[in-house]
Structures are given as C-alpha cells and as structure tokens.
Amino acid sequence: REDARPTSLISDLDLQISESPDLVELISRAIVDEPPLPIKEGGMIRDGFDSALDELRTAQRGGKDWIAKLQADEIASTGIASLKVRFNSVFGYYIEVTKSNLDKVPAHYHRKQTVANGERFITPELKEMEGKILGAEERSVKLEYEIFQHVREEVLGQLPKIQQTASALAQLDVLASFAETARLHNYSRPQILDEGILQIRDGRHPVLEQQLVEERFVPNDTGLASSERGLQTASMSEEDSGVKRPEGRAPQIALITGPNMAGKSTYIRQVALLALLAHTGSFIPAAEARIDLVDRIFTRIGASDDLSRGQSTFMVEMTETANILNNATPRSLIVLDEIGRGTSTFDGLSLAWSIVEHLHNQVGAKTLFATHYHELTELAVRLPRLKNFNVAVREWHDQIVFLRKIVEGGTDKSYGIQVARLAGVPKEVLERAKQILSNLEESELTPEGNVRQPRRQQDRDKLKQLAPPPQMDLFEE
Template identity: 75%
Template sequence: MLPKREFCRNFCFHLTTNSSVTYRLMAADKQLTPMMAQYRRIKGELPKDAILLFRLGDFYEMFFEDAQVAAPLLNVALTKRGVVPMCGIPFHAANNYISRLLKAGRKVAICEQLEEARPGQLVKRDVTQILSPGTHFDERMLAAEKNNFLAAVYGVGKSFGLALVDLTTGSFKCTELETEAALLAELERLRPAEIILPSEAARLHELLNSNFPILNGYEDWVFAPETALFTVRDHFKVASLDGFGLKNKGAATGAAGAVLHYLTQHLRRDVGHLTSLSCYQASDYLTLDIITLRHLEILEPLHRDAAKNATLYGALNRTVTPMGARRLRDWLSQPLADAKAIGCRQNAVQTWMENVSALEQFRAQLTQVRDLERTLGRLSAGTGNARDLAALRLALEQVPMLRSILAGLPTSGAGNGLLQEAEEISEPSLLGELGSQVVELPDLIDQIARAIADEPPLALKEGGLIRDGFDPALDELRAASRSGKDWIAKLQQDEIERTGISSLKVRFNSVFGYYIEVTASNLSKVPQHYIRKQTIANGERFITPELKEMEGKILGAEERSIKLEYELFLRVREVMLARLPEIQQTASALAQLDVLGSFAETARLYSYCRPQVGTENVVNIRDGRHPVLEQNLSEERFVSNDTQLDQQVQVALITGPNMAGKSTYIRQVALLVLLAHTGSFIPAAEARVDLVDRIFTRIGASDDLARGQSTFMVEMSETANILNNATAKSLIILDEIGRGTSTFDGLSLAWSIVEHLHNQVGAKTLFATHYHELTELAGRLPRIKNYNVAVREWNDQIVFLRKIIEGGTDKSYGIQVARLAGVPKAVIERAKEILHNLEESELTPEGNVRQQARHRAERDKLKKLAPPPQLDLFGG
C-alpha cells in the first residue's frame, strides 16, 4: 500500500525577491516518482487559479504554490519535505475546509483515488469535480431562500449582456441592459456569488470590482457572439436561438455562450439539467435602481444587526417552501409593469382569500414538497444520493392532492381590479394555468418507491440503498451474503460444542477478515487443525480453511451487491432525468403558487386590500400602513395615513419635526406602490395605484469613503440621477434634500429642485423637508400641496401623533426633540436662550426696531422671487 503522503524528489527551487517560492524541474519526467509525475500531469490540465486537492490515502494534499496559498486560508500548518512546500487536510473533514476556500473566492479541484491502493502499484487518480463560489452544492454555504448565481457579463457597444445560471436549481436566464447603472442595479438585485467577464474588458473590471469582489476574467473569444451562438445552439440542440428571445441580441448571446463554456470546459461540469433559457426584458418590469433597493430595504436591511423581518421581503415571506421563498425575492425586486399581468396575480390572491380552507389545505400539502428545485439540481449534477430520490418521491406524491385542491377552486367571480376599458382577464386564470403545469408522474413515483429503501444511507457506495424484491440478481447476492453469515453463526455454535470452549467467538475485521478468537485460559483446548493467525493480549486468533472459503463467498457477494446497488441507483436516476423538464416545470409552477398563497396569507392576517390598477398616473391610498413597521410595532398601534397624488397634486411637500414620521410615511408610500406592482394586496383600507415606470429614492445621509465623496456629494449625485432619468410616470421619494450644506445653499437647491420636478419632469413626488420656506411654493405652483405631521404641545413637551394633515408648518421642535434624545438639561436651557434671542427683532441702540425678524424677511423675499424661466410642461 502506498504511504499516506508521497513526495517528489529531484526538485530544486529558488526564492524570488518577494519571497514566493518558485520551482523548476531539473530532471526529465522519467526521473520523477510516479505519483508526482501523475500530480504534475493532473495539475497541468487544470485552470491555473484552481487549488488541487490531491487524494493520498486518508488525506487531501496540496503542493507548491497551492500549499502556500491554501495553508493560511485553511489555518493549517505549511510543511515541506526537502524543498517542496505542502499542506494537507483529512478527507473525512474536507467539506469544512473546501467551504473556507470557496468563501475566499478560490476554485477547488478535487482529485480522487479511483481504485483501491495495492502495494507497488500507482493508484489511478483523476479530477472528479472543480468547484467555484458560484457553482458548488454545499448546503452549509447556500441560503435556502437565495439563489446561488454564476453570472457572465459582456459588453457590446453601449449594451451589456448578462447571463445567470444557478446550478443548484437549473435556472438559466439572460437579458440585455442599456446602461452601466442598469447593469449595476440588476447585479445588486441578484447578488451573484461569482461573475465572469472578458479578461481584456478593463472598463468592466473597474466598474464591477468595488461591489462584486469575486470577478474572474475569462477568454475573450468565448464571449464573441459568433462563437457563443454555436455554444448555445449546441447545448440546446437547436438550429436557431430566436425561440429563446435572443434574436438580434448579440450581447446577451455572448454572455449566455460564455457561461455555458465556462461551466462545461473550464470547470468540467455536467449542465444537462439546464433544459431551458429565458431572456427577459427590463421594460417588462418596474425599474428599481441600486439606491432604491437599499433605501427601501426591499431584500436586505440597511443595518446588519437588524431583525430578519426588518425588510419588505421579511414582512411578506410566508412561503412554505425554499423555492417559493426564492421566487418571492424575484417578485419583490422585479415588480411587474403590466396591468393585465398584475390583475392575473391579484385574481389568484383574491381567489385564495375567498377560499381560506382550500388555502390552508394547499399550503399544508405544499410543505411536503420542500425544495424540489435543489433536489433536482443535486440529482442532475451527480451530487445527489438515494435520500434525494426519496425526497423527490415524497414531493411528487403531493402533486395529485395539490392539483385536486386547485381544480376545486372557482374559475370566476374575482374581479380584475383594472381601470382599463374592456380589459378582461382571459381564461384560464393564473391559478388554473399554473395548475395545468403541475404534472403527475405516477410511473416515476412507483419506480422510486419500488427501488429506494425508506431510509437509505447518505453514502452511495456502502449498500442499503435498494429495497429487497426490486432486482432478482441483487436479491440473490444478498441471500448468499445472509446465508453465509448464518453459516458463520452456526459455525460458532458448532465449534463451541466440539471444543468445549464456551467463550469461543467468530469475529470479523477489515485486516484479517473472519477469524476464531480463543481466550488464553482455553488455548489448551484448541484443535490441531486451527491455524494460528495472531496473538492478542488476552488470547489468540485462528483461522480454518473452511472459514476462509466461506469468507470469500460472503465478501464477494457483499462487494458485488454493493456495486450492483450503485448501478441500480444510477438506473433509477436516469429514469428520473428522462422526465427532468416536466419535473422542473412542476417545481417552477409550485414555487409561483407558493408565493401567491403567501400573498393571500399575509393579506388575510393583516387585512390588506386589493388595489385598483390603472394608467392615469393616480396614487390614491386611504388609511395606508407601512407593511414592515406595522408587523414590528409592539408598544404602540401603527397610525394609518392617506395619500393622494394625481393631476391636481403632483408634488406633496411634507414638513414636521424629526422623529415625527416623515421618512416613515414617504417610504411607506413607495413600498405600497411597489407591492401593488407585484400583484400583492396592500395594507390599506382602499387604494388605487396606477402604473409607474420607476421608483426613485433619495433618503438618508452617508459618506462614500471608498470614492472620496462627502455626504453632500453623495446626496447631489443621487439627486442628479433622479432629475436626469425620471419621467412623468415615475414616483420620486426625496428626504431632506440640501441639508448637507449651508442653510442658504441647501434651501436654494431644494427650491430649484422642486420647481424642476414640477415644471419639467412631472413625476409624482413626495418631498419631506425641514426647510419650511419651501411651503411658499404651494402658492406659486399649481400642483404642489403642503402637508405636515401633526404634533401636540403640552407643558413644553411634544407628542407625535404620526398623522399626515394638510397645510405647512413653521415649527421644527428641534429643542424638544433634543430633550427626548437625552441631551443634558443645561445644554437644552442654553439653546432655548439662544433661540429666543435669534427670534427677537434686532434693535437699534435707541431701542427702535431696525428690521423684521430674519425668517420673516426671508419669507418676504421668497414671495417676490421671479418665476423660473422654464415653462410648466404639465400645466393645463
């Protein structure tokens, strides 16, 4: 048997100026040890950036640069034999170490021994898989509610192609994006675990490097549309890609072809379960940029220590399967922009709400389906085991009942909620359509049920996978093994009786096989035909020719039965793979049904209403509530508020003190509009939410230290993006614009921005501000209306009522808020003295009034300000 660790001889090395070890071969390949020659050949065939884990007995070894890179990442000792750096990890704990390498962004090649070690012979070895951060199946690193995407990005002219593959679910999709901002927003939404892009695309590397650390350059020619076209067509065995929506989309085709090439050629992965490719259009969805996704906390909280349900996703997630949870993330971060599609989802939610018992039964049954997508992914990629087949069977067994529940739902009666002429939802309903995509596979269920044991082991090559009675040949081998073991048991009893040694035992171990063990006190009774094999502390071990003969039969039968079980498992797996597209379709439909059921459950629990959807640029919400805060408030009742934005009220200016609820209110409106576009019901008494094309937000203040930008620079950059890209169909949320600079500069900018939004952009806008002077705009511009957050004063204290009411306010209540925040009393009293002084009229030495109070003078000047030179493009 080969030693546990084998080393190369005849190597020498030299140290470079940066102390990294390099080496060169001083002798011909024939002078290498056979094992190191094998290592060198395998390593030379791998991607240069892959760390090779080379199986030697009970360890995976790493040599040379691989060892130097991996040792500190894995926190293991870096050793060497002679001049060769090396480190190793135990194979039984390898998954933990591999996870560390993947988290560090490294690729890992696993080289296994393909046969048992035999003395004096080189063990056959080969790479069984190459893992990367975006292509692994490690459940400890995967989040059940998130996809693990590998992305490819390719630029052609001003367009960017983006392709995404999740090997764990079989999802494969692509799109084209017209701007860098749109590309960054989509990548931020999807957060791929790994991104590949052309090696020579310097601008792309620079653009993505700061936000997406795991970037891998790949051969440029692979991305070329003419090359990628053949790659994609060959994978799907089609003559044209028009059916995938890729006609005249060179950038998307380039990205799709590159990601397939990377998986199959670079990582040597089986991608047979990528059975479909969808090409989606950004125009089909409501646009949410990076800033809006973050500010509204749609998927992730702004603060890492926030509770899980502190996001819109957390508040809405009542899905019962991991695949439903992943689909919900998609729907919330990519809301619909089509009223008819929104109405279809609303109808489905309403149907569930009107049939609560069916909803509860459906969700309870659906729980048993579990993560069908990832179960399929593991089985398809060859990493699945018999337990995955058992889980697949359990999932498919739920399908008939799920279909029966769906079939029992009414097919009409839910109004479409649309405000469009003769816009009726055509049959079948969305629930009916999804139900028709859920396929029953009784033959596959029967095959798995007959073949796979109820509780199979995790390992595939240790036996116990296949039921008795499934295969006659396996039954025969098992019978031989069992009869042999019965013979062994009978032998022990016969030998006890023959020898008179009551303590005699027939035992087995992997070194000697079967043997007879006799204690020291009974050695005198041992028959002459026993052959001594080993002396132990309290006795001796013996064998007999008959025992060895039967051992060969038993072990031979066991070995052959284990091998046959694995072959039978693979046959059942092949039967499953033949039905893969149907099962994937079923999984996708069930994921969507799960989200629709989750929408209905949330609406039922929190009394959501069905919003009407139109195209006339109206947002009219009565008693709207914040979908996240409403669920998290425990000490006080959430106060609902109305919102009205239409042809008469385009810009709502909201004033009031800090902590009163201005920011909460404007975020609330944005979230309700977004929710309505997903097809969900919303937390309100009544609502009409017409389609918007984008939601823009400018909320909060933060420095961008990485780019050397101050708070005010970040604020102005985000504002510029809004002013340059918003349309009359957009919804804009602005909070405290201008506060990052001096009062006069900030007020001037805020005033001008509001005028521009009113006259030139025409977007529905909620503008929260401390600049009370801006309330003068309501008297100058026809579609601006003032609102404030109601506050009550009592004994020099303030009480926040959280109610948005019409009209402006001149009071900031800053000192009262400072008191609530715990500012020392002496500071508060001094501030009140200074404020009183500032508010007094300035006096001459003789005691006469010199001029009006400053804030009143400022108001008078603003009233006399000339109108802006731009015409009001939206005036009647």
C-alpha cells in the first residue's frame, strides 16, 4: 500500500508472539510442578486430573497403609520389636526377622530366604495384598503415561505457534541483553556501510575492560580500509548517507610491533571482537565507530599443536595461514599474531615477509599483523597500503612501563630481558642474558677477528635491497 510504513524489528517480533491460555490451563492442571525426568515411571500427573488414575492411586496408597498396619500388628503379636516388612523387586513384600529372634517366629510364617543377619518370611495374606498393591501400581504407571501422551499431543497441535513465539522471545532476549550491556558500559552504535572501511575511535575490549580491577583499560583507535578493487560501489553518496568519510586513506595492513605483555594480541583480538559484535547488531565499546560489512573474519592467534593428527605447532600455524591466504577476499578482516614464530628466525621472517606481501598485493583484505620481526617494518616503504604501529612503552631505570597505547611507527626493541625480569627470572640469568645480547648486537666478530657490522643492521640492509615480488599489485591505483 502507498501509505504503508516500514515497521521496526520490535514491532515485527511483537506480532509474532501469541498466547496459548488453553495450553497453559491444560499443563497447569495435568502436570505436577516438579515432574521427574523419566516419563514412564509415574509421578508426573497431578491428583484430581483423571478419576481413573485417582482410584488406582487410592488403592495403591491404601495397600501401603495396610502394610504399615500389618508390621505394627505382627510386632505386637510376636513380641519381635525389630521385625520389618520390606520390599524388593525380586521377592516382592516380605517379613524380615533377625537371627536373635528366630525362635519367636510363628508357625504360619513361610521361610523365603536366609540372609547374613537373619531370615525373610512371607504369609498368605501378605502375598495376597502384594498382588493388589503391585497391580494397582503397574496400572497406575501405565495410565499415567497414556495421559501424558494425550497432553503432549495437545501441545504438538499448536507447535508452529509455540515455535514462532519462542523464536521471537529469544530474539527479544538477545536485543534486551544488547541494550542493557550498552547502557551499563557506555557502548555506542557503529555506522555500517559497504565500502570496506573500519574506523574505531577509543575502542575497548568488551571482556577485559570488565575484568580489570587494579588498572584502567586503555582505549585505542583503529583505521583500516580494504583495497578498492573487488568492492561494490557504495550504494549512497556521502551526502545521502550522512557519514563523514575518513580524512586521507587508511592503511589496508596495520603492522604492529612491540614487546611481549605490551598488549599487541589484546588489541588485534579487540578489533576482531568489535567487528563481530557490530555484525550481530550490537552496540560496541567505543566512542564512535564505522564498521563496514565483512564477509568473514579470519584469525591465526596463539600456539597449539594437534597431537592426534601428528601436527606440530608450526604445521598447525601454517595450515591455518594457508586457509586464510586461499579463502580471504577484499571484504574480509584478517587478524594474524606472531606468524612464523614456530620455526627458525630466518624461515619465520621470510614466511612472514612473503605473507604480508601476498595479503597486500593479491588478497587486499583489511589486516592486523602483530609480530616480533622488527625487520618487517621495512615493508612500509615498499607497500603503499601498509602502515607501521607499535605499542608504546617507557623505560625507567632499566625497567619498562607498558602504556598499552597503539601509536604510529615501528620499533626496534623487544624488551625481552625487561619482560623476563617482570616474570621473576633470577637476576644472575638476566645479567648473563644482557652480556650475550650485547655481544650479539654490537661486537660480533668475523673469522679474521675484525668487528662485524651489527647483525640487525646487516639484515635490514639486505632486506632493503630485496627485489620486489614477481606478482603485480592487483589493487595499485
């Protein structure tokens, strides 16, 4: 219709919810408040719901009352205070007498079984009542299951309506949880377009910021943009959408360096989580954000092996990386942490370098790449859509303070010895490590005994002279 207006999701869900008072009344009358788990052993149907079931239960309860009276009468007539009338599934009901009282057993008791501490007997009247009790109980359980099946059929008759209502309530539950979380923790609504942009200002980790007690969570900004080729033309102009375009071009790849414990992994996981939250329809923990649609979020984080398949940590790492390189598109978001650390330094650096080039030139996906290979920062001068970032730290009297802030630029220091000190490594080990580090970085000798150029600088000089990859940059403007 011409006057039809678009309805909100809440309105649509409200229309899908329907009440079933007849079912509520039936279930409340038929089923006990706390039904047992087994449905074929009785105890599920309320008293008063079915007259035939009530009659059987009365007979069953009356029989058990008779058993209790029989025990009292037999104790009085025999003078055996410890006499018990018991039941088991093998012998049914029986009278149990201890060994010390066997001389008081009447002649009309028929011995049924001898046990370690006494003997068991039956009487004709006990066996007759047993048949009545067990017969009533068996019929009662059978009838109860039949009644339960009838109630279940009534419910199944309204199954589509129940399922629709349950689905709508489940969605409302999720939306209410989103709203309450956003209200309590100051989340903001991200803008969602389809132009490959990811811009976050003062983003926070949704889990860690709630767990920190002794320190305040430090928010960080993020700016990434997919390579333009392969993306659809924006459906709205800037004026139509009301969205302010980011000034300048955001990088496709953010290469993040910094020491262990500084927060690299937390930051890249945080960005992935915020992108995922935005795609679920939730507000996100950030001052403001624009998170355009992504087709998939790929991650390669952490070290693990697969012993059941005979795969080492490095093999698992490479298998997961291969899956990313073979399936990611310019619409994807990729999060990679410490690629290449599971093998030797040169092999790992070479693989990491080549993977970054491939992501830049062939894949074009938005990528966060955290690494300890500081040599990779040289890629910033070779790849136009890559930008270096590092986690800020401050040195103070041979110690370091983690600022948890992502800042532009690369870093040359890993602060491994300082981190080891924070972990409690013995002082003599740290001092020896400093001596070895000094030798490796400053005074490596040639076979002739001359001082060789520092190794790290040699590596950087060689990488600067490296020929460009044979594949063309598919996204070069």
